[in-house]
Amino acid sequence: MPDTLLALNGLDAHYGDFQALFGVDMEVHAGEVISIIGANGAGKTTLMRSITGLMRNTAEQINHLGQPIGRLRADQVAHRGIAMVPEGRQLFPSLSIEENLLVGGKVGRTGPWSLSKVYDMFPILAERKGQKSMSLSGGQQQMVAIGRALMANPDLILFDEISLGLAPVVISDIYKALPDIIGEGMTAMLVEQDISRALQVSSRVYCLQEGRVSLEGRTGDVSRDDITAAYFGVTT
Amino acid sequence: MMEWTNAIVQGVLLGGLYALFAAGLSLIFGVMRLVNIAHGDLIVLAAYFGLTTSVMLGVHPFAALMVVVPLMAGLGYVLQRGLLNRTLGDDILPPLLVTFGLSVIIQNALLESYSSDPQKLSGGAIETASLQIGGLALGVLPLLTFGIAVVVIALLQWIFYATSLGRGFRAVSDNQDIAQIMGFNKAHVFGLAMALALAVTAIAGILLGIRTSFDPSVGGGRLIFGFEAVIIGGLGNLWGTLAGGVILGVAQTIGAKIDPGWQLLAGHIVFLIVLAVRPNGLFPRVDH
Ligand SMILES: Nc1ncnc2c1ncn2[C@@H]1O[C@H](COP(=O)(O)OP(=O)(O)O)[C@@H](O)[C@H]1O
Ligand SMILES: [Mg+2]
Numbered sequence: 001m002p003d004t005l006l007a008l009n010g011l012d013a014h015y016g017d018f019q020a021l022f023g024v025d026m027e028v029h030a031g032e033v034i035s036i037i038g039a040n041g042a043g044k045t046t047l048m049r050s051i052t053g054l055m056r057n058t059a060e061q062i063n064h065l066g067q068p069i070g071r072l073r074a075d076q077v078a079h080r081g082i083a084m085v086p087e088g089r090q091l092f093p094s095l096s097i098e099e100n101l102l103v104g105g106k107v108g109r110t111g112p113w114s115l116s117k118v119y120d121m122f123p124i125l126a127e128r129k130g131q132k133s134m135s136l137s138g139g140q141q142q143m144v145a146i147g148r149a150l151m152a153n154p155d156l157i158l159f160d161e162i163s164l165g166l167a168p169v170v171i172s173d174i175y176k177a178l179p180d181i182i183g184e185g186m187t188a189m190l191v192e193q194d195i196s197r198a199l200q201v202s203s204r205v206y207c208l209q210e211g212r213v214s215l216e217g218r219t220g221d222v223s224r225d226d227i228t229a230a231y232f233g234v235t236t
Numbered sequence: 237m238m239e240w241t242n243a244i245v246q247g248v249l250l251g252g253l254y255a256l257f258a259a260g261l262s263l264i265f266g267v268m269r270l271v272n273i274a275h276g277d278l279i280v281l282a283a284y285f286g287l288t289t290s291v292m293l294g295v296h297p298f299a300a301l302m303v304v305v306p307l308m309a310g311l312g313y314v315l316q317r318g319l320l321n322r323t324l325g326d327d328i329l330p331p332l333l334v335t336f337g338l339s340v341i342i343q344n345a346l347l348e349s350y351s352s353d354p355q356k357l358s359g360g361a362i363e364t365a366s367l368q369i370g371g372l373a374l375g376v377l378p379l380l381t382f383g384i385a386v387v388v389i390a391l392l393q394w395i396f397y398a399t400s401l402g403r404g405f406r407a408v409s410d411n412q413d414i415a416q417i418m419g420f421n422k423a424h425v426f427g428l429a430m431a432l433a434l435a436v437t438a439i440a441g442i443l444l445g446i447r448t449s450f451d452p453s454v455g456g457g458r459l460i461f462g463f464e465a466v467i468i469g470g471l472g473n474l475w476g477t478l479a480g481g482v483i484l485g486v487a488q489t490i491g492a493k494i495d496p497g498w499q500l501l502a503g504h505i506v507f508l509i510v511l512a513v514r515p516n517g518l519f520p521r522v523d524h
Contacts, residue, residue: 078418090411
């Protein structure tokens, strides 16, 4: 039995009359890290929103562990073990740091992650657990967002531009923690603007361009020129 | 002098009832940004349920709470999931129109079932009992109402800030999409919030029905008092809502003391002054 964790089959997405994704096919295997790259507005966030159940899809367009999940509500998808660190962090401002993490654990899945494990990884959060999340620096907020997703003990975690708006040194810190996270047997999908960083941590890459997959391959096999062409739509 | 002190104290106690009118309104707005125009009619509906229950079972209206609170909570859950959830979205008009329609439907249903004759819940001896405190005669019922209001607000505050249910309310209120991907079923959370709001409404309705006579048309006035208490106190702050109710109650009793015809007017004027000077109310929520 092939270990396909998630498969997208001709995934479309619409915002009203505007179509943001066109027939996207994708396959994610258990335990791998894939990166999704593409210019601003290419549809990366829309892709992740679709997987998490926040967009309207047909059942067969998204398959998880062999079952069609395209029509499930977002909370049902969450209970199946798909979590997201959303673009811009999007913490709950009226909740304390600890409450943000506890909300992440709402699905009640068992696994390696718990409040104390998250605090072990990001000790600063333990020190500030009673504070409101907005009192933290951008990097610390990102730690909360990551911790909140981990609290669900997901088997697939989606990261949407975790380095957006953070200082380079902070980004390095967060990327240093990434192997620890993914090392716990998790599968990850990473959306990133910083292409070289994305390629470093992932084994396969998909490039989106105006809502379509313009390139896919193993990170070792795709060249810079391939990526530039796929990214900017340079045609020859 | 004593007369004025008396008016103020009576106003404070009346404020407890207004806070109970307001609490459900505030809770619903806080969790789902829904302004429930039918809120006052639901209070009156609860008073009628209290009437039927206490007459049929031959029990005191307070005992009827055992039936009416769960009944109203269940009605709230069904109403939210069956009807109101469908009206919520980016546009604020549909929920206003639908709850306005609901208000009309409830009033007409009550007219059909109970006629327009004024009714009253008979609270027995408690209605006329009073305590002498420092030269003031304080009615036991108003004192009890105020005490219940404090307990209800404290309970709601505890649910909101110290339980996982409340954490869910606040998370969904902050960011519906993200709360959903954390595993909250928005429709269910909203249903629970409306159930809780209407459970409070049940208490408010029964206390109202013991205090004064009511008929199917009085819901609108209760909505306005509740609404004014919420705005005076500041949106999203439950203790502020109690303060808002007290301020409104005191304004009314002082107005009435000056001239009996000024009771309602004085309340509205204080509301308008607060709105003009502090548009976010006196104690708005501060957590951003
Ligand atoms: N809520 C929305 N309403 C309308 N259009 C949207 C909305 N969100 C995104 N879009 C459009 O969908 C396209 C893809 O957006 P997005 O998925 O956010 O891209 P990316 O994450 O790759 O930058 C863009 O053209 C964007 O303008
Ligand atoms: Mg994006």
